[in-house]
Amino acid sequence: MKRTNRARRAMLATVLLVLAAPLSAQRVFRDTLPWTTRQHTARAPGCAGRECSSVELAWPDFGSRPGPMSRVNELLLISLLNGDEAGVRHRNVASLTDAFLRAARSSDSAGLPWDAKRTIAVRCNTPTRVLLQTDEYSFTGGAHGTLVSHFEAFVPETGARVSDKVMVPLTTRDALTPIVERAFRRERELPATRALMDAGYTFKDGQFDLGLAFLAVCGSSLFVHWNVYAIAPYAAGPTHLVIPLDSVPMLRQ
16 A cells, blocks of 8 residues: 555656746746736545645735735636535635545545645736636546646736637648647757657657647747646656747747
């Protein structure tokens, strides 16, 4: 059992490092709106000296002053408090963590503790757009946990959401695909002549495409993200690219 727990923890650490490293290494944004990070952590009772089920939450707070960003704060909390079941909404972080820990106590997961980590991070913060990335990891038994990420963008002056189709119109996808593929191959150190299937990637028919990618434009960069399993096996983790808009002329703002 201890060996299984250690292996699961090591896998979690590896997946989160794969996700975080490219982002921390490529700070392509400049902060223009003040915000602070709020955190909430809860652990199952009676677990002193041993592994136990836990919940960790982190999210940005753009302040309490009335205005557009207070609406963004409300939307952030809605996203943060989404339940695991469709349509479930928790009242606050305590309600969310209590529900998760109660489910963990009543589960039959071979004695393994459950984990939930939900983080909303500011990836870009400019006068015209704020880009947020939500990362959700959970382990509720089985061979490994699940990790899912997505982007949300807002206009600071109004608090309005900006859809991915506005940031990256569908009409630009054909011209954009080869540019992103070159960046992808550079990031993964794949020669242009090497078949993607031979390198372990699972693009349909072995052809690079953006069908399963999250795309967002903010500041001077194009953000591209594929979730775990989207284009590669679980062990490969997620794939994240940050591409300067200088090399993407069709998307320059």
